Amino acid sequence: MTILRPTFLRLRAMSLRILPGHAWGKVRALGPTAQGLGLVLAVLAVVGPVLPVAIFVLLILFMIYATWAYSINLITGMTGYVSFGHVVFVGTGGYALGYGVKVWNIAPFAGVALGGVLGAVLALVIGVVTLRLRGAYFAIATLVTPLAAFYIVSGTPALGDGSGLPMNLGFQIGSQYYTIWALLAAEVALTWWVTRGRLGLGIRALREDEDAARAVGISVSRVKLILYILSGGFAGAAGAVFAWYVSGVFPDSFNLLFSLTMLAMIIIGGMGTVLGPMLGAVIVLIPHQILIRILPQGEPIAIGVSVILIALFLPGGIVGTIRQYVPDARRYFE
Amino acid sequence: MTARLAAKGIVKRFGGVTALDDVSLALDQGTVLGLIGPNGSGKTTLLNVLSGTMRPTSGGVFLDGQRIDRLPGYRVVRAGVAKTHQIPKPFPGLTVRENVLVAATFGGRAPMREGADLPEQVERILRLVELEPRAHAFASALTVQEKKRLEFGRALATGARFLLLDETFAGLSPDEVRNSVEVFQRVQAEVGFGAVVVEHVMRAVLSLAQRVLVLEEGRAIAEGTPQEVVRDPGVIEAYLGSEATNVAP
Numbered sequence: 395m396t397i398l399r400p401t402f403l404r405l406r407a408m409s410l411r412i413l414p415g416h417a418w419g420k421v422r423a424l425g426p427t428a429q430g431l432g433l434v435l436a437v438l439a440v441v442g443p444v445l446p447v448a449i450f451v452l453l454i455l456f457m458i459y460a461t462w463a464y465s466i467n468l469i470t471g472m473t474g475y476v477s478f479g480h481v482v483f484v485g486t487g488g489y490a491l492g493y494g495v496k497v498w499n500i501a502p503f504a505g506v507a508l509g510g511v512l513g514a515v516l517a518l519v520i521g522v523v524t525l526r527l528r529g530a531y532f533a534i535a536t537l538v539t540p541l542a543a544f545y546i547v548s549g550t551p552a553l554g555d556g557s558g559l560p561m562n563l564g565f566q567i568g569s570q571y572y573t574i575w576a577l578l579a580a581e582v583a584l585t586w587w588v589t590r591g592r593l594g595l596g597i598r599a600l601r602e603d604e605d606a607a608r609a610v611g612i613s614v615s616r617v618k619l620i621l622y623i624l625s626g627g628f629a630g631a632a633g634a635v636f637a638w639y640v641s642g643v644f645p646d647s648f649n650l651l652f653s654l655t656m657l658a659m660i661i662i663g664g665m666g667t668v669l670g671p672m673l674g675a676v677i678v679l680i681p682h683q684i685l686i687r688i689l690p691q692g693e694p695i696a697i698g699v700s701v702i703l704i705a706l707f708l709p710g711g712i713v714g715t716i717r718q719y720v721p722d723a724r725r726y727f728e
Numbered sequence: 729m730t731a732r733l734a735a736k737g738i739v740k741r742f743g744g745v746t747a748l749d750d751v752s753l754a755l756d757q758g759t760v761l762g763l764i765g766p767n768g769s770g771k772t773t774l775l776n777v778l779s780g781t782m783r784p785t786s787g788g789v790f791l792d793g794q795r796i797d798r799l800p801g802y803r804v805v806r807a808g809v810a811k812t813h814q815i816p817k818p819f820p821g822l823t824v825r826e827n828v829l830v831a832a833t834f835g836g837r838a839p840m841r842e843g844a845d846l847p848e849q850v851e852r853i854l855r856l857v858e859l860e861p862r863a864h865a866f867a868s869a870l871t872v873q874e875k876k877r878l879e880f881g882r883a884l885a886t887g888a889r890f891l892l893l894d895e896t897f898a899g900l901s902p903d904e905v906r907n908s909v910e911v912f913q914r915v916q917a918e919v920g921f922g923a924v925v926v927e928h929v930m931r932a933v934l935s936l937a938q939r940v941l942v943l944e945e946g947r948a949i950a951e952g953t954p955q956e957v958v959r960d961p962g963v964i965e966a967y968l969g970s971e972a973t974n975v976a977p
Binding site: 592595596598599602603605606607608609610611612613614615 | 779800801802803805806810811813817818819820821822826829830831833834835836882883885886
């Protein structure tokens with residue numbers, strides 16, 4: 395932390411000149427994690443267009459992954475309910491955009507919005523039924539949903555039967571970049587907000603013991619459902635951006651490996667934290683980029699092994715472990 | 729006007745088993761009703777019905793005349809009826825103070841309100857249940873007795889006018905029971921809540937309760953003052969047996 399501090403101070407001095415006094419006071423009150431994430435997002439927004447295209451394109455993928463990580467964090471990280479079938483929202487969002495663009499000729503932006511809405515609605519439907527189940531039962535119940543979705547889209551002519559919906563939208567990386575940036579920024583802000591204050595305390599209590607939370611007046615079912623709906627909405631919207639990014643959507647969008655990747659990102663980064671999903675996305679995506687070139691089959695193995703190692707030796711993920719062993723650094727890692 | 733908690737004609741069936749058969753009770757705020765009976769007589773089921781954890785098959789629960797048995801559990805708490813668990817369920821990863829704060833924040837009529845009195849209220853509860861020195865400890869680090877007091881404090885912090893205490897004194901040593909009874913009586917005198925106390929520790933229930941309801945196989949077989957109840961031949965036969973000679977004054 396001592397290495398980081400001078401940088402913080404210098405940035406602080408810079409910001410003092412940019413922002414009026416009272417606004418700077420508010421920024422300072424946010425704390426280091428929110429400031430750091432805000433800074434990362436600001437840098438991404440500003441420097442994106444001047445970067446080489448190869449890196450720019452990679453950053454889009456990174457932000458899609460990060461949006462998925464924050465999405466699963468909203469339900470699994472916050473409440474402890476392992477959303478094993480989370481990829482169902484990704485695929486649904488992708489198909490929403492694909493169908494909207496191909497059949498209704500809507501703009502990709504509108505497709506992303508549609509993907510988000512459908513993801514949220516689907517989460518509402520699945521959540522009303524499955525959030526009554528606890529622990530492994532919830533995980534298994536949600537696990538079934540992408541499998542069902544896979545067979546549904548594979549057998550629906552309007553959705554391209556088994557061959558999916560390829561699109562020809564051209565090279566719209568600028569729009570993709572800022573769309574996913576806005577989604578990610580909104581989601582990070584939301585995550586930060588729900589971990590704060592009274593609501594954050596209530597959510598922590600719910601994660602610790604659901605029955606006791608209900609016994610002190612927390613509307614447990616409603617809180618879980620709202621988090622799940624938000625989670626499904628963001629996963630759907632990011633899934634739509636992904637379909638836009640790869641110019642098509644295919645039944646393989648419901649591949650469970652995506653669910654595992656999302657879970658891996660928050661397990662590695664730190665579940666239920668504000669910073670963890672971002673770190674997890676970076677850590678999962680870098681080997682992904684390397685392995686996909688040299689050993690594509692190696693990725694599930696690499697993810698599996700690293701999740702097992704983290705779960706065994708660093709159960710709090712990166713953020714949780716640092717908080718536990720370096721109490722002084724606690725305020726930097728929320 | 730003092731508040732009143734009443735249950736009328738409660739029947740609860742689980743499949744073919746009738747756990748509660750036409751049980752009624754009523755108590756005013758500020759009074760303690762003891763609920764006793766052999767194992768499996770329906771005491772815990774009755775508490776679960778009163779707390780909104782279970783819905784009765786028929787009959788109703790009323791708080792100040794308002795029906796509460798159709799409300800979800802958290803709404804019953806906010807209306808003013810809070811339950812403590814037989815095995816304490818603190819939030820282990822939260823500190824003692826945070827445990828109480830959660831209850832004070834969400835348990836009231838206006839949850840998540842920005843009340844400036846909230847921290848004061850939390851301190852008051854911690855003082856009442858004698859957990860002030862442990863305020864910053866994680867709840868997982870507490871002893872059994874402390875966990876029970878935290879459970880009690882958390883129910884108090886919801887601002888409930890009626891507490892439902894499920895075997896609060898079970899599993900404690902005689903000294904701890906005496907101490908906990910003292911704490912309970914002192915807090916009750918100060919806060920003035922009403923309570924339904926399910927208890928196996930006879931001395932505790934007889935010294936706390938103004939009235940006692942005796943259940944056997946889901947039916948209320950006797951109700952009265954502790955003195956009346958322990959002399960009731962039916963009760964002696966059903967439940968107290970030879971112990972009655974020890975506790976009767």
